Amino acid sequence: MFSRVYCEWWLSSLDFAAALVNVGVVAALTIAVIVLYKSNKFATKFIKDRVGKKKPSLASILILLLKITTSIAIILMVYSIFKTFYPDIALTLTNVTVAAGILGIIFGLAAQSSLGNAIAGMILVFSQAVKVGDMVEYNGEVAAVEDIKLTHTILKLRDGRKIAIPNANMLNSNIVNYSMVDELVAASVTVGISYESNLDSAIKAMIEAAREHPKVLGKPPPQVIITGFGDFSINLKLLAWIDDPWIKPIIESDLTWTIYEKFKKYNVEIPYPRRVxxxxxxxxxxxxxxxxxxxxxxxxxxxxxxxxx
Structure with missing residues (x-):
């Protein structure tokens, strides 16, 4: 009788000890998830501050890999927590394969665009077509690449606004990357003059406007090209080189104003539409x-x- 009671007590003690172990495992895994999440934020900031300044392309790759590995690790830890309390969740290999196939179909239909953006993000980072810190032109807007996340890219516009562009759009769009070779870019102004105006005077006025601007470089020198003959005007285009794409719209505005004043000085007419x-x-x-x-x-x-x- 005594031995039976002792055995029952011993078994209950083992169950209690196993429960304590399970609680300890869950607590440890929970702490690990929190620590991993915090460490990921710290490591991301460290890579941006230390590596990003010298090698922005390497920093983008490291940050993306860090995000992927952290996400996978957290998913596995959460799965382990559930498995501790619900052992039946440990499926056989066959069941895992079937479940993975079903989940793949569900996620493929429900999150097709997200998966496409994630793949596009990895392609962007590894191909180094766009890197954090690059100066780009997207849909006619000059912007700085502030961050490349798993599914989208953050661009900072000149007016301070930030926009999130899906990585698939970034990959499939025509983007001008001013930082890929150098940051020299041509500020351009297109204007039409009347057929009665002196062409040499118009070109002289436009060249003077470019040379007088403090931000326009002397080399390569500014030039004016004739782009065509319109119904009412001879169309001219000024190309003036600058070393900062960020201020390109401001330079073009300044040049337009100066050209307008120069045309009045040299009696160059900007024509109105005419009809015969x-x-x-x-x-x-x-x-x-x-x-x-x-x-x-x-x-x-x-x-x-x-x-x-």
């Missing part, structure tokens, strides 16, 4: 002359009123 009217009947010609006469007389009266006032 051909009237075949005498009655139509008379009406056109009367209409033009009325418009001219009203214009003269308006100018006279301005002078009197």
């Amino acid at each position: 009217i051909i009237v075949k009947s005498p009655e139509g010609q008379r009406k056109v002359v009367e209409t033009i006469g009325k418009e001219l007389s009203s214009t003269v009266r308006g100018e006279a009123v301005k002078e009197v006032s």
Whole structure:
């Protein structure tokens, strides 16, 4: 009788000890998850501060790998916690394969875009097409690459706004990367002058406007090219080189204003649209002359009123 009671007590003690062990394992795993999460944030900051300044491409790769490995480790730890309290969750290899297939189909349908963005993010990082710190032009906006995450890339625009671009869009879009070779970029201004204006004077005015700007480089020198003949104008384009893509829109605005002032100095006309009217009947010609006469007389009266006032 005594031995039976002793055995029962011993077995219950073992169960209690096993329960304590399980609680200890769960507590340890929970602490490990928290520590791993905090360590990931610290390691990411360390890589950005130490490695990112010298080798931004290497920093991007290390951060992405760190995020992937941390995510996998946390998932495995959470699975181990559930397995401790629910041993039945330990599936056989066959069941695991079947479950993985079903989950793959579900996640493939529900998170197709997210998986595509994650794969695109890895391609971006390993191909080094875009790196953290690069100066890029995306959809006509000059921006700095602030961070490349697993599914999206953070761009900081000139006005301080930050936008999140899915990595798949970044991979499939035409992006100008000013940091890939050097940061020299041409600020351009396109303008049309009338056919009656002196072409040499117009080109001289545009070159002067570029040379007088303090941010425009002397080498390569600014140049003006003729882009075509329009219906009302000869179209010219100024190319002025600068070493900071971030201020390109500001430089182009400054050059546009200076060119406008230079054109007034050199009597270069920016034309209005013109139309040639051909009237075949005498009655139509008379009406056109009367209409033009009325418009001219009203214009003269308006100018006279301005002078009197």
